Structure formats: structure tokens, C-alpha cells
Amino acid sequence: MSDEHPHDTDVLDERTPLDLLVWDAPNIDMTLSNVIGAKPSPASRPRFDAIARWFVTTAEDRDVEGSVFANIPPATATGMRGWIEAIRSFGYAVFAKPKLHPDDDVDLNMLEHIADRAAQRRLTRLIVASGDGRNFLEPLEDLARSGVQVVVLSFSEVAGYAMESDLLTFLDLEDVPGAFVTPLERVRLDALPAEGAWLRPSRSMREVASG
Numbered sequence: 569m570s571d572e573h574p575h576d577t578d579v580l581d582e583r584t585p586l587d588l589l590v591w592d593a594p595n596i597d598m599t600l601s602n603v604i605g606a607k608p609s610p611a612s613r614p615r616f617d618a619i620a621r622w623f624v625t626t627a628e629d630r631d632v633e634g635s636v637f638a639n640i641p642p643a644t645a646t647g648m649r650g651w652i653e654a655i656r657s658f659g660y661a662v663f664a665k666p667k668l669h670p671d672d673d674v675d676l677n678m679l680e681h682i683a684d685r686a687a688q689r690r691l692t693r694l695i696v697a698s699g700d701g702r703n704f705l706e707p708l709e710d711l712a713r714s715g716v717q718v719v720v721l722s723f724s725e726v727a728g729y730a731m732e733s734d735l736l737t738f739l740d741l742e743d744v745p746g747a748f749v750t751p752l753e754r755v756r757l758d759a760l761p762a763e764g765a766w767l768r769p770s771r772s773m774r775e776v777a778s779g
Contacts, residue, residue, distance in 0.1 A: 583688075583690040584689055585630045585689070585690045585691075586630060586631045586632070586685065586689040586690065586691055586692060587623070587631070587692055587693040587695070588632075588682065588691060588693070588695070589619075589633070589634040589635070589694075590634075590678050590681060590695070590696050590698075591635065591660070591698075592675070592696070592697055593636055593639070594637075594639045594674065595700050596614070596698065596699075596722070599699045599722065599725075600612070600614075600723070602725070602726065603723045603725050603726070611750055612748065612752060613748075614741055614744075615746060615749065616636075616655050616658045616660065617658045618744065618745065618746035618747050620634060620659050621745075622744045622746075622747075623695065627693070630692055631689075633661070633685070634659060634661070635660060635662070635663060635681060637663045637677055638652070638662060638663070638665070639667040639674060640664050640667060641666075641667040642666060642667075642668070652664065663677055665677065675700060675704070676703075679704075679707055682694065686711065686716070691711070692717065693716070693718075693719065694708070694711060694716050694717070694718050695719045695720075695721050696719070696721065697720075697721040697722060698722060699723060699726035701727070701729025705729045705730075705733065705736075708720070708735075708736055713735065717737065718737065719737045719738075719739055720736055720737070720738050720739070721739050721741055721744070722740070722741060723741060724738070724740050724758045725757070731758070740758075
């Protein structure tokens with residue numbers, strides 16, 4: 569008699585398929601500042617409603633869940649409430665964690681959430697909005713090896729870990745339709761015009777010399 573259990577795989581396959589989006593707000597905000605060389609303004613920040621529409625449209629008939637992970641410095645907690653409520657109104661859950669020390673971040677919370685959802689549902693597609701390869705590369709590649717379509721949503725200037733991986737798919741945030749009200753002032757090395765392009769200095773020479 570065989571010891572195999574032919575229905576075990578079927579049971580796993582019967583879990584409802586899910587497309588999951590997790591957004592690393594501290595990382596995206598920091599990397600956006602680096603990309604544009606300035607503090608992001610409302611016009612240069614990504615539009616969560618447009619990203620939600622793109623996410624749902626590309627999910628076909630699968631269930632979708634989106635979560636934004638944020639660090640909240642106590643001094644700015646009141647001012648961030650409007651931003652959080654706006655995100656929730658676009659269908660995202662928000663995980664808010666106090667920023668009490670400089671090294672407080674949400675990376676482990678994001679990874680725990682991904683692992684929980686992968687255990688509970690048949691994770692079909694995972695979209696991670698973060699340029700942090702140090703913490704995400706290995707676990708994301710492990711998920712990709714298990715059959716999950718893993719997409720890293722970030723900026724080409726900072727997400728080399730995803731662009732160089734044979735297992736992950738990279739998508740530049742500015743390539744999501746409608747993600748930005750106006751084009752970001754950036755020159756992408758992965759999309760240079762044939763005639764070349766100038767990259768402006770991010771600091772003045774006098775500032776460097778006086779530093």
C-alpha cells in the first residue's frame with residue numbers, strides 16, 4: 569500500500585488565491601527623496617488610488633489585499649492622521665508603528681505579514697514596494713522559488729537587488745499608470761535616450777567644499 573496522500577496537494581490548491589501588495593512607506597519616501605534630490609511634495613508623491621486601480625486591474629479575478637506599513641514619530645503623529653485616513657479610504661490596511669529609536673523600522677513586520685498570508689492563502693502574486701534588498705532579497709527569492717510571482721515596486725536607481733535577480737520581477741513606480749500627477753524630474757539609467765542625457769548635480773560644489 570502506498571504511503572502517498574494524493575489529496576494533500578489538492579487541499580493546498582483549494583485555498584483561495586490571493587494577490588498581496590505590501591508598501592514600505594519609510595523606504596519609498598526616503599528613496600523618492602534620493603531620486604528627485606529634494607523632499608517630496610504632494611505633487612511628487614505616489615498616488616495610492618492609481619496604484620490600487622493598477623493592482624486590482626492586473627489581479628484578474630483573484631482576491632486582492634493591500635497594506636501600507638508606516639513608522640510614526642510621536643512628534644508628527646497628529647499631522648500624519650490625515651495621510652493615514654486617506655490611504656485607508658483607498659482600500660489599504662495600515663500598520664502603524666511608533667518610531668521611538670533611529671533603528672526602528674517595519675521590515676520585520678512586513679515579512680511576518682507576508683509569511684502569515686502565504687500560510688493562510690494560496691499566494692499567487694506578491695508586490696513589495698521597497699528598495700531595501702538587504703532585508704527582502706532572500707525571503708522574496710524563496711517565495712519566488714515556491715511558485716509565487718514576486719514583483720518589486722520601487723525606483724530603478726535604488727532597487728538593483730530586484731533588477732539583478734533572476735527570480736524577481738522589477739517594476740519602476742513611475743511606470744504604474746497615473747502613479748504620479750506629473751513626471752518626476754529624474755534621468756533613469758535603465759531608460760536613457762539614444763542621444764544621452766545630463767544628470768544634474770545633487771549638491772553644489774561650494775556646499776561640498778565647505779563641508
